[in-house]
Amino acid sequence: MTDTAQRLAEIRGGVPPRRHNARTIAALTGNPGCTRRAVLDSAGVDKPKLAERVGFPARFGQSRFAITRGNAFEAQVKADGGAELLRLVAERLGVPVPDGATWTDLGGDEDRPERSRAALTAPGDGPALFDHPLLGLDVAGRRVHLEPDLVAARLAGRFHVVEVKSFPVIDGQADPAKVAAAAIQSAVYVLALRDLLAADGQDPDLVSHEVVLVCPRDFANRPVASLLDVRKQLLVLRRQLDRMARIDDLLAAVPAGFTAQLTADPATLAGALTGVPANYAPDCLAACELAYFCRHEARGHTGALGRPVREALGGVAEVAEVLALAEGVRAPEPEQAEAAALLRAAARLRADALTGHPA
Amino acid sequence: MSTLRALAQAQAVAAGVAQPVATVRHLHLSDRPLVLVPLALAGEANAPLAALVGAAPDEARLLVVPQPRNRDQRFAFAAELAGIVLPYLDEFRDRTEAVPVDRGRDVRHRYVDAPQVLVPNPAGITFLRLFGRSTRFRRPDGEHPVHPSVPLLGRWLTFFAERAEHPGSAALVALTEALTLHWATGQSAVEDLHLPALLGWLDPPPGLTGAEAAARAEDPARCPPAGPATDPDFDNHRLAPAIEAYTRAEDDPAARAAAYAELERLLRDQLTPTWELMWRGVGLLRALPPGARVAGRWDGDKDAFTAHAEHVDAGGGPQPRRDGAVAAAARLHRLERALASYAVQRAYDDPLVMAEHRLTGEAFVGDVTLADPKRVDDTGRRPVLRPRIQVVTTEPVLVPVGATLHSPARPGQKAKVVFVTPAADGKTEVVLELSGGMGRGLTAAPGSVPEVGERLCLTTLSDGFLPAGAFPAPEETPWTHGGPPAGAPAPDASAEEWS
Numbered sequence: 001m002t003d004t005a006q007r008l009a010e011i012r013g014g015v016p017p018r019r020h021n022a023r024t025i026a027a028l029t030g031n032p033g034c035t036r037r038a039v040l041d042s043a044g045v046d047k048p049k050l051a052e053r054v055g056f057p058a059r060f061g062q063s064r065f066a067i068t069r070g071n072a073f074e075a076q077v078k079a080d081g082g083a084e085l086l087r088l089v090a091e092r093l094g095v096p097v098p099d100g101a102t103w104t105d106l107g108g109d110e111d112r113p114e115r116s117r118a119a120l121t122a123p124g125d126g127p128a129l130f131d132h133p134l135l136g137l138d139v140a141g142r143r144v145h146l147e148p149d150l151v152a153a154r155l156a157g158r159f160h161v162v163e164v165k166s167f168p169v170i171d172g173q174a175d176p177a178k179v180a181a182a183a184i185q186s187a188v189y190v191l192a193l194r195d196l197l198a199a200d201g202q203d204p205d206l207v208s209h210e211v212v213l214v215c216p217r218d219f220a221n222r223p224v225a226s227l228l229d230v231r232k233q234l235l236v237l238r239r240q241l242d243r244m245a246r247i248d249d250l251l252a253a254v255p256a257g258f259t260a261q262l263t264a265d266p267a268t269l270a271g272a273l274t275g276v277p278a279n280y281a282p283d284c285l286a287a288c289e290l291a292y293f294c295r296h297e298a299r300g301h302t303g304a305l306g307r308p309v310r311e312a313l314g315g316v317a318e319v320a321e322v323l324a325l326a327e328g329v330r331a332p333e334p335e336q337a338e339a340a341a342l343l344r345a346a347a348r349l350r351a352d353a354l355t356g357h358p359a
Numbered sequence: 360m361s362t363l364r365a366l367a368q369a370q371a372v373a374a375g376v377a378q379p380v381a382t383v384r385h386l387h388l389s390d391r392p393l394v395l396v397p398l399a400l401a402g403e404a405n406a407p408l409a410a411l412v413g414a415a416p417d418e419a420r421l422l423v424v425p426q427p428r429n430r431d432q433r434f435a436f437a438a439e440l441a442g443i444v445l446p447y448l449d450e451f452r453d454r455t456e457a458v459p460v461d462r463g464r465d466v467r468h469r470y471v472d473a474p475q476v477l478v479p480n481p482a483g484i485t486f487l488r489l490f491g492r493s494t495r496f497r498r499p500d501g502e503h504p505v506h507p508s509v510p511l512l513g514r515w516l517t518f519f520a521e522r523a524e525h526p527g528s529a530a531l532v533a534l535t536e537a538l539t540l541h542w543a544t545g546q547s548a549v550e551d552l553h554l555p556a557l558l559g560w561l562d563p564p565p566g567l568t569g570a571e572a573a574a575r576a577e578d579p580a581r582c583p584p585a586g587p588a589t590d591p592d593f594d595n596h597r598l599a600p601a602i603e604a605y606t607r608a609e610d611d612p613a614a615r616a617a618a619y620a621e622l623e624r625l626l627r628d629q630l631t632p633t634w635e636l637m638w639r640g641v642g643l644l645r646a647l648p649p650g651a652r653v654a655g656r657w658d659g660d661k662d663a664f665t666a667h668a669e670h671v672d673a674g675g676g677p678q679p680r681r682d683g684a685v686a687a688a689a690r691l692h693r694l695e696r697a698l699a700s701y702a703v704q705r706a707y708d709d710p711l712v713m714a715e716h717r718l719t720g721e722a723f724v725g726d727v728t729l730a731d732p733k734r735v736d737d738t739g740r741r742p743v744l745r746p747r748i749q750v751v752t753t754e755p756v757l758v759p760v761g762a763t764l765h766s767p768a769r770p771g772q773k774a775k776v777v778f779v780t781p782a783a784d785g786k787t788e789v790v791l792e793l794s795g796g797m798g799r800g801l802t803a804a805p806g807s808v809p810e811v812g813e814r815l816c817l818t819t820l821s822d823g824f825l826p827a828g829a830f831p832a833p834e835e836t837p838w839t840h841g842g843p844p845a846g847a848p849a850p851d852a853s854a855e856e857w858s
Contacts, residue, residue: 059579061591064599066402168404170489171680219404219493282547299570305368306547312365322369342718346366349714353382356710 004141004248008043011254013261017044020144025137026184029236030287032243035250036278037288042140042247045260047289053262054270056292070166074149077164077214077223082129084223085151085162089212090127092225095156098127107132113145120193121200125157135192140244148189153212159197161189161211169215169224179213179228186211187233191241209234253277282306314339361715364543372545375568377560381541382711384647387529387657389475391415393447394637396479396630397486399587400427401594405489407436408589409626412443416638421627425605425619434505437494441508448474448515452668473530473657473664476519477641479554479585479633480535484523486587487531491516495677510677517678518667525694527656527701530663534640541647545569553577554585558636561643583629585636593629601625650708652822656701684840685833692828703820707767713816717754722818725752725789732808735801744801746793746808747777750815756787764791764817769807771796774817791817 008017020041028041040047051058077085081103090097106116112134119130130152137144151162163186167178190211194204209231217224243250255275264272273293280298282305284291298304300319316322316339324330325340326347332340367378391414398408406427413419420443424436455468478484495513497505522530539551544560550573551557559572567575576582579590589598601622608614682690706713706722716722729749736745756779758764764774774791782788798804809815834843 061595063401063589063591063594065400065594069402166402170404170492216404282549285549300372302365302369304547305365305372305545306360306549308360309365309368309547312360312362313369314362319369319372322366323373326366326369342362343366346362346718349717350363350366350711353711353714354379356382 004251007251008140008247011039011043011259012045013259013263015046015262017142018046020044020139020146022146022148022185022188025139025144025146025188025237026181027287028244029184029233029240031279031281031284032240034279034284034288035253036273036276036294037290038244038247038250039254039276040260040290042244042250043260044142046262049262050260050269051289051293054266054273054293056290056296058289058292060289066166073166073216073221073223074164076221078131078151082131082151085214086127086129086153088214088223088225089153089160089162090155092212092227093155093160093210098155101127101129101153101155103129103131105131106134107147117196117200120152120159120196121202125154128154130154133193135189135196137188137192137195137241138245139241140247146188146192150186150189152189152193157206159193159207161186161193161207162214163189163211164214164223167215168218169226170218174215174226182213183211183228183230184233184237186213186228187230187237190230191234191237280304314342316343361718363711363715363718367543368545371543371560371569375545375570376563377542377544377569379541380543380711381647381705381709383650383653383709384644385540385650385653385705385708386532386537386644387475387649387653387660388641388645389472391450392475392477392641393444394477394634394641395483395487396585396633396637397483397490397587398589398626398630399486400424401589401591403427405486405493406433407490409630410436410440411627411630411634412440414447416635419631419634421623421630423619423623423626425622426602430503434494434497434509437490437509437512438506441506441512444512444515445508448668450474451664455665469661469665470668471661473661475529475660476531477637478531478533479637480552481533482552482587483585484520484531484533487516488520488523491518491520492680511671514671514677515667518663521678522660522663525659525663526698527704528660528663528697529657530660534637537644538640541644544573546573554633554636554640555582558639562639583632585633586630589629597625650705652704652708656704683833683844684836685830688840689828689830692830696825696827700822700825703822706818706820707770707822710816713767713818716818716820717816720755720757721820722816723752723754723756723789724814724816725750725754725787727809727811727813727815728788730808730811732803742801743794744797744803746797746803748774748791748793748809750789750791750817751782751786752789753784753786756789758819762819763821764819765821765823766809766815766817768815769796769809770822772807789817 031037048058082101086101087097104119106112106119113136116133116135120133132147132149133152135146135148137146149164153160153162163182165178165182167175190207190209193207197206198204210227210229213226213228214223215226216222258272258275260269260272274297278294278297280291280294281303284294295304301317302310302313302319302322303317313322314336316325316336321330322343325332325336326343328344364380367380371378393412393414396411398410400406400408407424408427409424410422411419412422422436422439424432426432451470451472451474454471456471457466457468460467478487491513493513494509495517497510497513499505499507519531522528535552535554535557538557538561542561544551544557546556546560553576555576556573559576560569563569563572579592583593584590601618605615605618605622608618706716713722717724727748728751730746732746734746735742758776760776760779762776764776766772766774772793772795774793776789777792778790780788793808797807831837836843
């Protein structure tokens, strides 16, 4: 075990690392500037349990209605050996619909990584669909296995990642937030699939950067396929994974002896977490299990109100400082002169208008 | 994000309670707004689960879909909702008023008032837009007939959703947006979308700060979400068993009635807190005096309501799924004009909004120190009245010589900047030449020229008339935009496949 791995194990507190999936890897791209998150995720700490332990449980429940609907739609799309799926994907890609394709379900077996590797790198370029492949990705020096609910479609000699999602596309439009989440998740799979081919000495560009998203159309259950270009997401992902690979640099900023061991006393745990710098933004609430803890800690900071607010306040970090500068009771640092002048003018105008001076 | 608003947010954090960012109310509020709190089933494409709807706090009516995946029940819900919404709309169709058009040479008639629908949040507007889309193409005949009121409801919901995109319209309002237009909280914009947390900041219970009240309101066990999405824990532990019990009791009328009553009770419990918050929010807004130009914008909503009612009465078709090229360009142009005019009108109505423009140099306030109200410019073909005034201000003046300024106090008057001279104590003297809004002769009407000593706000923002752009007829759509649209076949929505 390397020093880094040893250190990450200590942070975890000796328990096995929590497993990543495409969703958690995709979530890593959300707030790249956050050391706390990068360290905890690299160590594979169980963040939901940690958040609960320090008194700020996350709220990422999933309704069983949504799960049921998702499963039903996926089963429907994949029925009949993927015949309907093949037609949808081929038509969307603009290639002739093949008479048939081989359907390989790589799920449910013992020896999945090896079977997946063998199946996906086997010679041949006939139309083929691979369901439930097991893919691997290196995250912070550890091999992470992904078990995507996806189909890798090989058509006209190229692989396309096919994602089946149950949110609707209504008159050609879908919820932008859901599409964005699907795009970044798909990018994780594209990356893993490319790594797999590259490791086998094949051209990684055989995996297309265009992924096929299959969703229900309008208000009914008929599937419709759309293309998503995930080149941008691939870049973001690659950058974040590289950053996590340099975890040593990040660990240098972490106090020695820092541990997120879940059995520790909650107050000790919270104190230890405070020693690792976070970069809380309101967007974290939708992506990170520890967000409520970080929000509580960031109270009184302008960043907790959102980046646009902080920028409009001249980048001054603390609310108390903003108000002191605005009231002129505090002399600005040289680099704050401009912000302070703006804040004083704003405070004067605001007071003016609120006390009913004519405007 | 303006610095003024950001500062108000910082002040809210320090004070522990929301701070005003407006001194007047910038939207019309009906005496009888139709408050509508919808809930949707998780995972489905906009499947209604329940709604609480009514035009007064004690008129709440609960609508429930016991099996939201069931297509017939979905449209039964639509028919039931139509049974409330359509009569509400008809309440506004008794009386019309005459409006002069074409410079008073003609009149047209419009309804003296218009309906107003209030939902908790922007997601509620999206729900209504999609519910309008899923119902307006349905037919009372054919393979999957629906009640005739269903497509009509769909067209009206679509009308409201389209009005909601129109800046300054108050026909369909998300309460969170109406409230944040007037108050700044000590939390982020994302958190402001949660109506219970927002009202926690606006009106915290005694003994709690806004932050504490908002944190409390985030706990779904204590305060159900304001919809349309439900709390997953509620779905998994309470709603799902209740729906299953209802489904199981299919053959037993007594058990079925009991299961239905239980579902009603559960959903009413989820909706009632939001219902009460809605009316509390309305009460907060009503306490503000309306801005001077609010009524003028509401006239626009009355016009739109009248026009759509006439379109429906005349047998016009439902709104298309997507606009054609010309219709889309015209709509965009309309929205841009409305947005620009809405921003100016709010600044004219409200010194606190104007302060944002003063901060960015688009406006300044000063005292009139000199005035020559009788000045006549006779260099042209005929003499014209062009009074000059000098304004002294302590604020930075960023406007160039030659620029045309306006004053909210005299919106019909233009003030051209003639000289800008720095004076002592960091003050600036601005000499302005006035035109318009002073009567017809060579003597200014009394009060039409600012007098020495008057405090005046001058701004580059103009509330003047913006001529509408010219667009080709749809059949003359240029080839660059796809050419004239082919005769689109009427979409046969009833053929959509259902599970």
